[in-house]
Amino acid sequence: MKQSYRIWSLMPILFFSLFLLVSPTLAQKTTSSVVPLGQSIQIDLQYGAVFISNDVLLTDDYWLRAGDSIQQINAEAVTSMEDVRKHVNEKVQATIHYERNKKMYTKEITSDQMLKLLPFLRDATEGIGTLTYYDAETNEFGALGHQIVDHTTGITPKFSEGSIYLSSIEQIRKSIPGKPGYKITSHKNNTSPIGGVNENNVYGIFGKLEANAFQDNSLQEVEVADKEAIMTGEAIMRTSIDGEKVQDFAIEITTVEDHLFQFTVIDESLIEKTGGILQGMSGSPIIQRDKLIGVVTHMYVDKPKNGAALAITEMMKKNP
Template sequence: MKKAKKIILINLILILLLAPLASDFLFLVGLPNYCQIIEGNEEELEIRLPFMVSVSSKQEGSLKVNGRKITTQGLNVNLTEPLALQASSVGRYNLKFKLFGIIPLQRMIVNVMPEVKVVPGGQAIGVTLKSDGIMVVRDSYVEQEDGNKVYPAQEAGIQVGDSLLEINGVKIKSKHHLARLIHQSGERGEKLELKIRKINDSIVFKEAMPVKDKSGYYMLGIYVDDGASGVGTMSFYEFEEGYYGALGHMITEDSSQLKVDVGEGEIVRANISGINQSSQGLPGEKLGTFLREQEILGNIMKNNSFGIYGKLSVQPEHPHFEKPIPIASVFEIEEGAAKMYTVIEGGEIEEFEIEIEKVIKQYRPSEKGLVIRIVDQELLKESGGIVQGMSGSPIVQNGKLAGAVTHVFLNDSTRGYGILAQWMVMETQALRDKNTREFAS
């Protein structure tokens, strides 16, 4: 009897000691601390652990775990089987997992989102984005008439990544306007007071004195840029309100790869005149032409790691989709056949066969959720695989928008990454909600 009591006591002590580590262990093996599901869909988490746990939530509602409604009292769940989650209404639930019903293991937030339907894209678009401020993209120096090199910008504390907003209270309109303001102040012998936005969005003021270079022009000794432009692909748009997502990745300044903060921007129709195929580890590219005077499709309101977003002024037609289709959640996407939509000549959207090789189970917004391979022989013949300008091309599987193409593998142009569509749609929803709040106020 004493021996049995001793064993029980030792087991209880071990459980109490190991319990704090169990949360990290469960997360590593597949039980996330955050999960997003779509209203009405049953989503399954594959945990496969030899544990019986109790799951409870203070938020009583429509959420079911393994077919049973969640309660404050808790449900016993066997983690050796898939954890099936389903809710018939939108809401947010904070689930608590306990071992033996008493030892806390982990919390998991389940966010139930409404089912959203969008029209897939595939249209070739020209993108013109003017930065909010003039971006410092590289350090330099000013070479004076006697050959001496000086560094007025560096000495003033101006750094790569800074955005120059104003000089002596005058808003800077372009990089050419900036050069003119610097030279004029230098001719008058005036110091510059610069209003600067740092990478962390803080605002600072710096003073700098322009220096005359050997050609007689006053400078600060920095390279700057004021935007970016190029060709890409629209990923989707909302049928009723017209918010769209495109590219699936951030627009950056070419030389520094710094994010371009949105000042002004628009997307226009583009025409694809040809394709340079990938070769020797270099990505190919679509050869596109567009003019700002061409038909403007919409504005650009947001530029982040998941693409560019804004609102359409013209709703484009789609030859393959007359009606919106649902967004696939990460739980619904399967390894196997899918279709990609993009333009390889002129402005016509074409449908191509691809293979989803890997689905990365992401429960929070993140990049690179899919690994894909081009298997369509026509597309391989025309482009050799994924090329620049295909970024944003929508991926559809089983009648649902699964994701969008984002990057190509440099060592194998037939393969690349895709972003999950559900993360891109979150961005348009946030943009719409923000605009609604601003309009209401």
């Protein structure tokens, strides 16, 4: 079983405002129906490039910095770790060409320096989150409700391809005030992805599910509610905290402001097990009066029962 401990889905920050214009496509989405999900997923993004994950001191006065990307070694293009490893055992000096802040640099390095650099190179990233919805007609999905930012480099990764896998919740570390909890998940190494990722933007990740990703007839479409329909009061958060099981938990929407709203977990069974909101729950759909209204995006570190959400119509715009 492959375990995933990297989590960016519910960062320990207050929620942020998105001031964006309403596009014509938004009006079309307000009357559509989608399937609200709630399954835990592992997300794998292949960069199509090789990045340095930490600052590395090559010599007494020469640093490579986190976020630098290696473009070439000698005269050969570099797009993956496999390209780099071909040069590791050559035992000769190599010339690396790397990019920093859109400028190119060149550095001669020894084979020993190449070995020193190798543990700090990466061509992919992974993490966990929650599936929000999919469109039964097109198989398009949305997840997370916010952008993936690489937790090590702090950059928003460009990627050449991405995949999502269903994951199983193995353990829960409860949230307590001042210390966000998280899920420990796993998925079998030989399992196939259930979908591909083609966008990573401020609204979340988006792509298409495989045709056989969900064959459960109990999955029901619901109407997508416009942001004006979101009201204070009780609602349901749909998420996974036990294996692959998806459950509904009661929340109380406390404030609504344009396309953002805040809520409090009131379901005692969820509070008992998780302490409230966990890292890994971002993307959990929120349903009110049998309509999909929003998506969990953030938590409050000092008050883990409290969370922030984005109106689903805002998320479904996909582009600012």
